[in-house]
Amino acid sequence: LPMMHVLDISWFTACMREGRPVAVETRHLIQDAFEVLAEFYEFNEVEGPCLAFRRAASVLKSLAWSVRRLGATEGLPCLGERSKSVMEEILQSGRSFEVEKILSDERYQTLKLFTSVFGVGPKTAEKWYRRGLRSFSDILAEPSIHLNRMQQSGFRHYGDISRAVSRAEARALGNIIDEAVRAITADGAAALTGGFRRGKEFGHDVDFIVTTPEVGREDRLLTDIIESLKQQGILLYCDYQASTFDQSKLPSHKFEAMDHFAKCFLILRLDCSRVDGGLNSVEGDSRGWRAVRVDLVSPPVDRYAFTLLGWTGSRQFERDLRRFARSERRMLLDNHALYDKTKDSDDSARPVRLISNAWGREARRSERDKG
Ligand code: ATP
Ligand code: MN
Numbered sequence: 001l002p003m004m005h006v007l008d009i010s011w012f013t014a015c016m017r018e019g020r021p022v023a024v025e026t027r028h029l030i031q032d033a034f035e036v037l038a039e040f041y042e043f044n045e046v047e048g049p050c051l052a053f054r055r056a057a058s059v060l061k062s063l064a065w066s067v068r069r070l071g072a073t074e075g076l077p078c079l080g081e082r083s084k085s086v087m088e089e090i091l092q093s094g095r096s097f098e099v100e101k102i103l104s105d106e107r108y109q110t111l112k113l114f115t116s117v118f119g120v121g122p123k124t125a126e127k128w129y130r131r132g133l134r135s136f137s138d139i140l141a142e143p144s145i146h147l148n149r150m151q152q153s154g155f156r157h158y159g160d161i162s163r164a165v166s167r168a169e170a171r172a173l174g175n176i177i178d179e180a181v182r183a184i185t186a187d188g189a190a191a192l193t194g195g196f197r198r199g200k201e202f203g204h205d206v207d208f209i210v211t212t213p214e215v216g217r218e219d220r221l222l223t224d225i226i227e228s229l230k231q232q233g234i235l236l237y238c239d240y241q242a243s244t245f246d247q248s249k250l251p252s253h254k255f256e257a258m259d260h261f262a263k264c265f266l267i268l269r270l271d272c273s274r275v276d277g278g279l280n281s282v283e284g285d286s287r288g289w290r291a292v293r294v295d296l297v298s299p300p301v302d303r304y305a306f307t308l309l310g311w312t313g314s315r316q317f318e319r320d321l322r323r324f325a326r327s328e329r330r331m332l333l334d335n336h337a338l339y340d341k342t343k344d345s346d347d348s349a350r351p352v353r354l355i356s357n358a359w360g361r362e363a364r365r366s367e368r369d370k371g
């Protein structure tokens, strides 16, 4: 380790594990610095530099080697002048003046705290900050503030849902969702997606795609699942959004991060007894349960492959993939379809077949059966 790192007490204690210093790779320091900068610009609604730092962070994340000299990053994409100067400062001194200034800024700290509540975005956080509110107790004690249902749940379950969800917990939730689906329709299925599908050990929520092998029958699936969770007494919060998917309106030419499929954002009660090895929370274990955020999306099965691709993430990977499709392949990719823009107008209305999984095979078989 460079000597100056070891001498920096706050840095040193931050990477002590069981009393032993663990080498924090400089690359991770730089990556974190980029994320802070991106968030700072997001809070200030400056999109350009926000995306630039996000991209720079994800480039570093993808490297298989450690960064020791600025020269070594020559030729890497998405590293602009500003990213490089932050990187150089950290390589030389182990810290970035600019990032430290942001981290100690009251506005940044407050917005970071407020947006950590489920249902509170940068706009609401900013509004509360401008009114002089600085803490959760400030917000909860302010009579003129009206919290919507989502924010109320966000505060109520704050401790639980800000604690990471473990893989064992995700598996237990997978069983719960799977059982609910199968009780509704024997050939329906739930597939794990999001961060856990990418192999992450922990997540902020658990994401599932639920569907049936016959197009159209997914229509009532989500509302039936919600009803079942309610019957089981484990539905703590539910924000259901009905499908607005309209095949005839495809492709949508404007960039859409969201899709039009039926989906719901839930908070579920996960009982300790359902999780191998117990819950990822000490209080939860003594209480016997914890609250967990769960997202469900329910596309028609012929859109399954695109939904799976879109919901697997990460958000940055999805952005890059869409950009690649557009600029390198002249194709349009979203959660609904992949379109070939080089084909004539008739053809371009038809999605490129990208079905490469069991669901797809099922769908093609049933299409064939129908002749
Ligand atoms: P984490 O472990 O923090 O949950 P994650 O990658 O699973 O990480 P999510 O926010 O759960 O993050 O999102 C998973 C994926 O689903 C992302 O790729 C995101 O683009 C997509 N996604 C999330 N919400 C929606 C939505 N409302 N509409 C369309 N896609 C969404
Ligand atoms: Mn997720």
Ligand code: MN
Pocket (backbone or CB within 6 Å): 194, 205, 206, 207, 295
């Ligand atoms: Mn999610």
